[in-house]
Amino acid sequence: MTEQLLKIRGLKIEGKSDEVWIPIVNGIDLDLKKGEVLGLIGESGAGKSTVGLAAMGFTRDGCRISGGSVDFDGVDLVTASAAVKRNMLGKRIAYVAQSAAASFNPAHRLIDQHTEAPTQHKLRVKAESELDGMELYRRLRLPDPDYIGFRYPHQVSGGQLQRAMTAMAMSCRPDFIIFDEPTTALDVTTQIEVLAAIRDIVEQLDTAAIYITHDLAVVAQMADRIKVLLRGDEVEEAETRAMLSAPREDYTKSLWAVRSFQRPAKPAISAGATPIVSLKNVSAAYGKSPVLFDVAFDIHAGRTVAVVGESGSGKSTTARCITGLLPPSQGYIEFNGEVLPLDYRKRSKDQLRQVQMIYQMADTALNPRSSIGDIIGRPVQFYSGLTGSAKRKRVEELLAQIELEPGQYIDRLPSELSGGQKQRIGIARALAAEPQFVICDEVTSALDQLVAEGILKLLSQLQDDLGLSYMFITHDLATVRAISDDVVVMKDGRVVEQGLKAEMFQPPHHPYTDLLLSSVPEMDPDWLTNLLNGRGVDNIGDAAVGKM
Amino acid sequence: MSWLLNLILILIATAVVAWVFRFLGQKFTHNKPFFRDMPFAVAFGYVAGLLVLIAAVSYYFRPVEVNGVPSAGVIFFRWAVQGFIGFAIAAYLFRLFGRAVGTAGTRKLFRAMPLTAAFGVLVILLYAIVSIFAGSIAPYGQEEIFANANIVPGGNPMMGGDPNFPLGTDQIGRDIYSRLIYGAQNTVGIAFATTCLAFFVGGSLGFLAAIVGGWLDQILSRAVDVLMAIPALIFALLLMTIASVWSNQLGVDRTIFMVLIIAMIDSTRVYRLSRAVGQNIVVMDYIEAAKLRGEGMGYLIFKEILPNATAPLLAEFGLRFCFVFLTIASLSFLGVGIQPPLADWGTMVKDLSQFINFAAFAPNVATAPLLAAGAIALLTVAVNFVVDWMLHKSSGLKD
Numbered sequence: 016m017t018e019q020l021l022k023i024r025g026l027k028i029e030g031k032s033d034e035v036w037i038p039i040v041n042g043i044d045l046d047l048k049k050g051e052v053l054g055l056i057g058e059s060g061a062g063k064s065t066v067g068l069a070a071m072g073f074t075r076d077g078c079r080i081s082g083g084s085v086d087f088d089g090v091d092l093v094t095a096s097a098a099v100k101r102n103m104l105g106k107r108i109a110y111v112a113q114s115a116a117a118s119f120n121p122a123h124r125l126i127d128q129h130t131e132a133p134t135q136h137k138l139r140v141k142a143e144s145e146l147d148g149m150e151l152y153r154r155l156r157l158p159d160p161d162y163i164g165f166r167y168p169h170q171v172s173g174g175q176l177q178r179a180m181t182a183m184a185m186s187c188r189p190d191f192i193i194f195d196e197p198t199t200a201l202d203v204t205t206q207i208e209v210l211a212a213i214r215d216i217v218e219q220l221d222t223a224a225i226y227i228t229h230d231l232a233v234v235a236q237m238a239d240r241i242k243v244l245l246r247g248d249e250v251e252e253a254e255t256r257a258m259l260s261a262p263r264e265d266y267t268k269s270l271w272a273v274r275s276f277q278r279p280a281k282p283a284i285s286a287g288a289t290p291i292v293s294l295k296n297v298s299a300a301y302g303k304s305p306v307l308f309d310v311a312f313d314i315h316a317g318r319t320v321a322v323v324g325e326s327g328s329g330k331s332t333t334a335r336c337i338t339g340l341l342p343p344s345q346g347y348i349e350f351n352g353e354v355l356p357l358d359y360r361k362r363s364k365d366q367l368r369q370v371q372m373i374y375q376m377a378d379t380a381l382n383p384r385s386s387i388g389d390i391i392g393r394p395v396q397f398y399s400g401l402t403g404s405a406k407r408k409r410v411e412e413l414l415a416q417i418e419l420e421p422g423q424y425i426d427r428l429p430s431e432l433s434g435g436q437k438q439r440i441g442i443a444r445a446l447a448a449e450p451q452f453v454i455c456d457e458v459t460s461a462l463d464q465l466v467a468e469g470i471l472k473l474l475s476q477l478q479d480d481l482g483l484s485y486m487f488i489t490h491d492l493a494t495v496r497a498i499s500d501d502v503v504v505m506k507d508g509r510v511v512e513q514g515l516k517a518e519m520f521q522p523p524h525h526p527y528t529d530l531l532l533s534s535v536p537e538m539d540p541d542w543l544t545n546l547l548n549g550r551g552v553d554n555i556g557d558a559a560v561g562k563m
Numbered sequence: 564m565s566w567l568l569n570l571i572l573i574l575i576a577t578a579v580v581a582w583v584f585r586f587l588g589q590k591f592t593h594n595k596p597f598f599r600d601m602p603f604a605v606a607f608g609y610v611a612g613l614l615v616l617i618a619a620v621s622y623y624f625r626p627v628e629v630n631g632v633p634s635a636g637v638i639f640f641r642w643a644v645q646g647f648i649g650f651a652i653a654a655y656l657f658r659l660f661g662r663a664v665g666t667a668g669t670r671k672l673f674r675a676m677p678l679t680a681a682f683g684v685l686v687i688l689l690y691a692i693v694s695i696f697a698g699s700i701a702p703y704g705q706e707e708i709f710a711n712a713n714i715v716p717g718g719n720p721m722m723g724g725d726p727n728f729p730l731g732t733d734q735i736g737r738d739i740y741s742r743l744i745y746g747a748q749n750t751v752g753i754a755f756a757t758t759c760l761a762f763f764v765g766g767s768l769g770f771l772a773a774i775v776g777g778w779l780d781q782i783l784s785r786a787v788d789v790l791m792a793i794p795a796l797i798f799a800l801l802l803m804t805i806a807s808v809w810s811n812q813l814g815v816d817r818t819i820f821m822v823l824i825i826a827m828i829d830s831t832r833v834y835r836l837s838r839a840v841g842q843n844i845v846v847m848d849y850i851e852a853a854k855l856r857g858e859g860m861g862y863l864i865f866k867e868i869l870p871n872a873t874a875p876l877l878a879e880f881g882l883r884f885c886f887v888f889l890t891i892a893s894l895s896f897l898g899v900g901i902q903p904p905l906a907d908w909g910t911m912v913k914d915l916s917q918f919i920n921f922a923a924f925a926p927n928v929a930t931a932p933l934l935a936a937g938a939i940a941l942l943t944v945a946v947n948f949v950v951d952w953m954l955h956k957s958s959g960l961k962d
Contacts, residue, residue, distance in 0.1 A: 096594075364857050367856060380849055382847075383871065384870035
């Protein structure tokens with residue numbers, strides 16, 4: 016019964032860069048039996064997605080398969096003709112992309128896109144496959160399964176869209192599906208719904224799958240076996256449980272150890288101390304629609320306050336109020352006991368200097384046409400008036416502080432740096448202003464875990480050295496656990512709960528905090544099953560809402 | 564209806580040959596992916612392309628004269644093909660030259676340059692040199708009038724030419740070759756100045772609207788909408804009529820009015836583009852970071868936005884230059900542009916246009932107005948090639 020479905024041997028893929036072919040994947044072997052789920056993990060650039068696509072005999076533009084074979088049920092997809100592949104793809108092999116929102120055609124209804132593959136492959140007529148689509152929507156626990164298909168992609172939420180995409184991949188009952196980071200862009204609470212739905216339907220329909228992700232805890236829930244990739248090479252492969260309990264290679268161990276970073280607890284806040292930043296009942300609105308209601312919390316000197324919540328909860332809006340980009344409609348903000356002007360344009364240069372931001376996407380936060388020296392040098396010159404060699408010396412100091420070799424990086428452009436290095440430059444730019452308070456807006460969520468850990472350690476080190484205070488916006492509770500001293504939980508523009516970290520991770524919680532905490536995937540492969548049993552399996556989405 | 568029947572027969576024959584071509588290709592290459600995955604339409608395209616090539620070559624080698632009557636079509640086609648091949652070779656050599664000489668940066672630029680772009684750069688360079696050194700290159704002055712009017716181009720006395728005037732003279736006896744060279748200076752120079760002005764005005768206002776937004780954006784954008792709603796050429800004609808009155812009253816050269824008017828009309832298009840590009844850039848976090856630092860408007864526009872908008876703006880500059888250039892030529896052709904006796908390509912086409920009717924039996928005579936028209940066309944094509952290349956490069960950089 017466990018017959019071989021996919022057999023990849025010595026797969027080599029090259030990508031073209033500046034007219035030269037550079038190897039991306041150097042000889043990977045991969046086996047998949049019917050109904051088996053293989054987890055493919057690694058950092059970005061490890062070649063996970065490239066291998067995933069190659070399993071369909073497909074490469075991105077500018078890439079080519081330079082060697083090896085991809086044997087799917089007796090057909091070598093590398094050498095197969097376009098006609099053979101066309102008959103195979105969609106029907107027997109399906110693909111679920113990371114961003115469902117970008118992968119659906121916004122001009123057509125969900126069900127019309129759903130029925131396209133079965134009618135094209137002449138498996139079912141349109142009416143029949145519409146009914147089948149509704150059945151799949153029901154199985155994937157989408158709300159209102161009989162009618163949701165007649166909506167357009169923008170009319171359903173991100174999590175629902177991701178499930179609709181899974182349903183679409185299932186429409187021809189393929190033998191094999193490739194999931195390319197299907198939950199990476201989702202909130203933890205939404206992620207659970209999608210994970211459970213995918214796992215159930217893969218089990219029910221006995222589909223084989225490759226599950227690509229960089230999140231170990233997620234892959235632990237989904238996969239029977241795990242394969243670890245590093246820069247186009249296989250590191251190791253084992254059964255999920257064996258891999259989790261006893262990883263063999265050092266690299267795998269380091270991946271596993273990432274989540275263990277935790278900075279030592281700081282002494283409690285002395286009573287009566289003036290907080291460095293204090294939000295006094297701040298409400299704010301975008302135009303006429305209110306987004307923040309009575310938000311009030313304090314950030315004390317030398318401490319890190321983590322603001323957590325799902326997207327749309329008002330975390331970033333709070334940051335925009337503090338920086339003055341969005342003047343609050345009610346309430347005000349105190350800095351060291353002084354009231355800050357609401358609009359940033361009315362603040363003095365020194366007040367602007369004291370509050371700095373580090374952004375989530377280092378790509379958009381650094382001017383791509385400015386050299387690193389200019390990016391960091393500008394605030395140095397702007398605030399302290401240093402020019403010429405004094406400025407350059409200060410920039411070099413800052414680069415050394417963020418652990419980058421000054422001579423090597425000062426003249427580079429942001430595009431010549433890796434994601435983690437760019438984020439470090441973002442930190443250096445904030446430090447260049449010599450602030451007391453730094454807002455970190457999801458600074459690690461776009462990074463690989465190993466790199467993110469490096470950034471967290473750096474931020475923690477800088478806090479010890481310079482006595483900075485951080486407001487750390489994140490939706491990742493592992494990050495909260497690692498770096499924060501105090502926690503503020505937000506939902507729908509309100510502060511739901513706040514307190515010391517130690518208290519927040521101990522019950523009793525506010526029900527929403529509880530939901531948030533329990534939704535963070537853990538490395539235990541039974542975690543999802545246990546959680547679902549605990550919450551009631553029928554409809555976790557409803558269960559989540561019911562708990563509110 | 565026989566031509567329709569012929570066409571259908573040719574299409575059917577092409578389709579059959581295409582099918583055979585693909586089938587034989589598959590047989591002889593043992594199903595190489597190139598032939599195996601070739602759609603029928605692609606095979607059809609190959610065969611049809613080959614047919615067109617054969618037709619072109621056979622037309623090229625048809626006799627130039629039949630019973631003493633020159634066949635103008637063949638002559639012009641030969642010139643076109645020779646010009647095309649000549650320029651291709653020149654562009655290729657130019658690219659080779661660029662790859663071998665210069666700094667590492669320019670060499671790299673030339674290595675990645677397609678032949679079309681090399682052609683464009685070469686032509687633009689030629690025009691630039693000609694217009695800058697017009698005074699020393701041209702054998703006669705642009706206003707110099709000679710006794711012999713309407714000398715036929717070619718310099719062959721047997722056919723009404725004169726070796727002293729290789730491209731002939733116009734209807735009042737001015738040397739066409741010299742006027743072409745001076746025309747480069749006048750037309751291209753004025754077009755360049757106009758485009759620069761349009762970009763300065765439109766670009767800064769567009770970026771300003773993008774950064775400030777709100778009512779300023781509304782006022783500027785609606786004003787631009789109103790200006791753009793009026794057909795450009797008619798609007799320009801209208802304004803030029805008013806300007807001609809003013810220029811007499813104020814004693815200002817009418818050309819300056821023309822530059823201002825065309826710059827204003829074209830700056831609306833530049834405004835739209837720079838506002839759209841600017842709006843995409845101002846939402847970036849680095850702009851927010853600069854704003855929060857307390858930076859002023861000038862720094863935001865010139866240090867943060869402009870460097871990131873260079874690629875689309877440069878591409879637009881090339882296109883806009885062509886349009887401005889054509890507008891000036893059109894206005895001159897209509898008689899309200901660059902004023903005689905200054906040499907201008909548009910005016911030259913207008914003055915000699917009646918000779919185009921001679922094309923059928925005296926190709927040499929008809930060449931006179933076509934030279935100026937050709938000069939306009941060549942520059943427009945060249946600029947577009949360079950713009951295409953820049954667009955391609957800038958879109959590639961984003962990846």
